Amino acid sequence: MAFTDRSRPARDAILAAARRRFADEGYDRATVRAIAGDAGVDPSMVIRYFGSKRELFTAAAEFDLRLPDLTRVPRADVGRTLAEHLLLRWGSDDALAIMLRGAVTDDAAAERTREIFAGQLLPVVAALTGDPAGAPERAGLVATQALGAVLCRYVLRLPPVVALPDAELVGWLGPTLQRYLVGER
Amino acid sequence: MAFTDRSRPARDAILAAARRRFADEGYDRATVRAIAGDAGVDPSMVIRYFGSKRELFTAAAEFDLRLPDLTRVPRADVGRTLAEHLLLRWGSDDALAIMLRGAVTDDAAAERTREIFAGQLLPVVAALTGDPAGAPERAGLVATQALGAVLCRYVLRLPPVVALPDAELVGWLGPTLQRYLVGER
């Protein structure tokens, strides 16, 4: 069975609703029925169009972090540039919340997170550093600080971290990322 | 209804099994039935002794991070000391995994995390810094790095972060925490 353009609005609505629900509630709590309700669609259509709840999640968790090419910014600014990008772009988007909430809940989603890490963050770091052997380690360190910040700010909502203005947070995190990216070992 | 010492072994077994399950699977996936099975007990006993699944979680998530008194270590070593404590103590324990997995899944658990943050980490930081107004901000920053490291290492299991030896990880994270704790703003 194939799908025609006629069902595009429905499929798009389902995907949008799924992203919102998965981001807000995580994999387990976001129910197919609720997603269908948000999308104004029957639950059975969700299964028809996406196969299963898990496949729907996979489709919803497909995203491009669009990391900047750090080789094109002055070497002294790479930490700040990355921090800005992570907090401003990822913060406003649901992408990272989906990723975190899903990854913590679901093993398949955790695997997906590792893929995104290996496929998107690691290459950027590897291209930047003159230390190819140390690239995975450096990328991992960057992840600890970047994901930790997103976690505390957008998922746990720790009050002082939420209250901190973007610029100030970038001011703190930038040097940390700078050191992890290109600092001495 | 009160409980006698006779049921202590059962209650302890339930609590231990709950900690393991909540840490491994998060709040939603850890079922009362599975916990009871692990503890060698009927599911109904879990409810009888703890009231409900949520109350069981609350009991299981009750823990003391036993943060060191940083005012008793040389000021230059506070970052490294804290990093060591977080990774070595929290890493070997299930406590933080319960906290993270629960907090991401469940609103009540997220609130609990905020309480632990405010009740245990913040005072340590406040006692340390000469900058009382900046203490919450500094504690928040420490949380981003510390929880991020635990997240990447023990929950997401990012390979490079898992592979990094404890000592080396402490070597990277120590200076970061040092700057957040007592560095210039």
Next chain:
DNA sequence: CGCAGTTGCCAACGCCCGTTGGCATACGAT
């Protein structure tokens, strides 16, 4: 026009969940 195939809706299935109530059994205070 006729027909194959997509769409949408409805009802239902089977499953597992947290939770409850009842009923023997074993204890411990009196």
Next chain:
DNA sequence: ATCGTATGCCAACGGGCGTTGGCAACTGCG
């Protein structure tokens, strides 16, 4: 020894879940 009560087990409940199959309505191609 007796009795109140805590313990343990069993069976069941109501409910929500993901998923399935069938059936009407509509579409677009020949």
